[in-house]
Amino acid sequence: MSSSFPISLGPFRIEDGAFLAPMAGITNPPFRQLCRELGASLCVTELISCHAVMFVHSRLKNRRKIRGRKLLSLLEKYEGESPYVVQLYGREPDIMADAARVMADSGADIIDLNFGCPARKVVKNGAGCGVALMRDPALLARIASEVVAAVNIPVTAKIRLGYGPGEKNAVPVAQALAQSGVQLVTVHARTRDQGHKGPIDMALLAEVVDAVDIPVVGNGGIQRPEDAAEMLRQTGCARVAVGQGAKGNPWLFRHILSGDAPVPLDERIAICRRHLALYVQWIGEERAAIEMRKHACWYLKGFDGAAAFRKRLGEAVSPDIFHQLLDELVRENPPADPPGAMDEKNNS
Numbered sequence: 001m002s003s004s005f006p007i008s009l010g011p012f013r014i015e016d017g018a019f020l021a022p023m024a025g026i027t028n029p030p031f032r033q034l035c036r037e038l039g040a041s042l043c044v045t046e047l048i049s050c051h052a053v054m055f056v057h058s059r060l061k062n063r064r065k066i067r068g069r070k071l072l073s074l075l076e077k078y079e080g081e082s083p084y085v086v087q088l089y090g091r092e093p094d095i096m097a098d099a100a101r102v103m104a105d106s107g108a109d110i111i112d113l114n115f116g117c118p119a120r121k122v123v124k125n126g127a128g129c130g131v132a133l134m135r136d137p138a139l140l141a142r143i144a145s146e147v148v149a150a151v152n153i154p155v156t157a158k159i160r161l162g163y164g165p166g167e168k169n170a171v172p173v174a175q176a177l178a179q180s181g182v183q184l185v186t187v188h189a190r191t192r193d194q195g196h197k198g199p200i201d202m203a204l205l206a207e208v209v210d211a212v213d214i215p216v217v218g219n220g221g222i223q224r225p226e227d228a229a230e231m232l233r234q235t236g237c238a239r240v241a242v243g244q245g246a247k248g249n250p251w252l253f254r255h256i257l258s259g260d261a262p263v264p265l266d267e268r269i270a271i272c273r274r275h276l277a278l279y280v281q282w283i284g285e286e287r288a289a290i291e292m293r294k295h296a297c298w299y300l301k302g303f304d305g306a307a308a309f310r311k312r313l314g315e316a317v318s319p320d321i322f323h324q325l326l327d328e329l330v331r332e333n334p335p336a337d338p339p340g341a342m343d344e345k346n347n348s
């Protein structure tokens with residue numbers, strides 16, 4: 001199915017624009033909200049184990065405490081997030097179905113199934129989840145069918161080209177998913193052994209697009225708007241999903257929609273402040289400052305003294321200190337006058 005088709009998932013009409021690919025530790029509520037504000041048309045939570053969902057559910061049902069916030073925070077959405085897309089992983093069809101039902105009852109709008117994660121703790125150590133399931137397409141299809149049957153919200157899935165160079169079975173796997181009732185499939189156009197780096201196989205991605213009647217989202221290696229345009233052109237995929245290219249660069253979504261343009265330092269600073277405010281809303285001042293350090297360092301590059309400035313940001317312990325440092329940066333780098341502004345000043 002090609003990019004000229006609008007995408008409808010249940011009641012949701014997904015507008016033009018790239019998706020934000022799920023990234024553990026990065027695509028949390030503040031980053032998802034920021035990316036939507038900057039033009040991403042769909043964002044997905046990071047992967048969550050079906051066992052973790054059932055654990056939280058049973059503790060809450062029995063009114064028992066959950067120590068630490070990390071697990072609970074994985075399941076949070078930002079106020080007004082719509083659609084709220086939750087990515088689940090696991091290998092037991094019945095537990096995946098139960099977890100999907102729990103999430104749907106708790107407000108998830110779409111369930112995304114992870115069949116692409118290469119992390120050792122997900123794939124190996126007896127877990128056999130994530131991309132390992134591409135080696136067992138029958139089980140993968142059963143998981144998808146049982147989840148689809150368990151919920152009355154749309155179910156989507158994310159796969160890779162295959163487990164390894166000699167095992168590229170994305171076409172039959174995507175066909176099996178479509179037959180199971182999955183409504184959209186994202187294909188990370190690399191194999192498991194490539195991890196998150198290396199060349200993209202556009203030809204095989206195009207074969208997947210041709211082989212199924214559901215929308216296919218292409219993913220992998222998009223750093224610039226031209227990369228997105230090239231993937232859409234070469235493969236006919238319905239949309240692209242951007243992962244690492246969005247880190248420290250969330251305005252890429254706007255550029256994919258409406259053209260590349262330099263992002264001046266003052267705008268980066270404004271986006272950094274917005275991201276910090278979203279973090280404060282989510283986890284409070286102290287933890288926001290800590291979480292924002294890495295993002296701020298990704299945003300603020302390419303000016304005189306940037307490395308020394310990032311070092312100071314890396315030690316900021318509160319949003320106030322963050323803002324003081326950003327104010328200082330603005331004072332030292334006043335925005336350039338827009339073209340023509342000089343003439344107006346001289347005439348006044």
Ligand SMILES: Cc1cc2nc3c(=O)[nH]c(=O)nc-3n(C[C@H](O)[C@H](O)[C@H](O)COP(=O)(O)O)c2cc1C
Pocket residue numbers: 021022023024025045046047087114116117158188196219220221222241242243244245
């Ligand atoms: C740090 C990190 C965490 C990731 N976590 C997830 C995840 O939770 N679920 C998932 O489906 N993919 C995950 N991915 C894979 C990305 O969604 C994406 O498929 C991959 O990075 C390739 O796209 P890119 O080249 O645009 O980064 C992760 C990637 C990275 C780098």
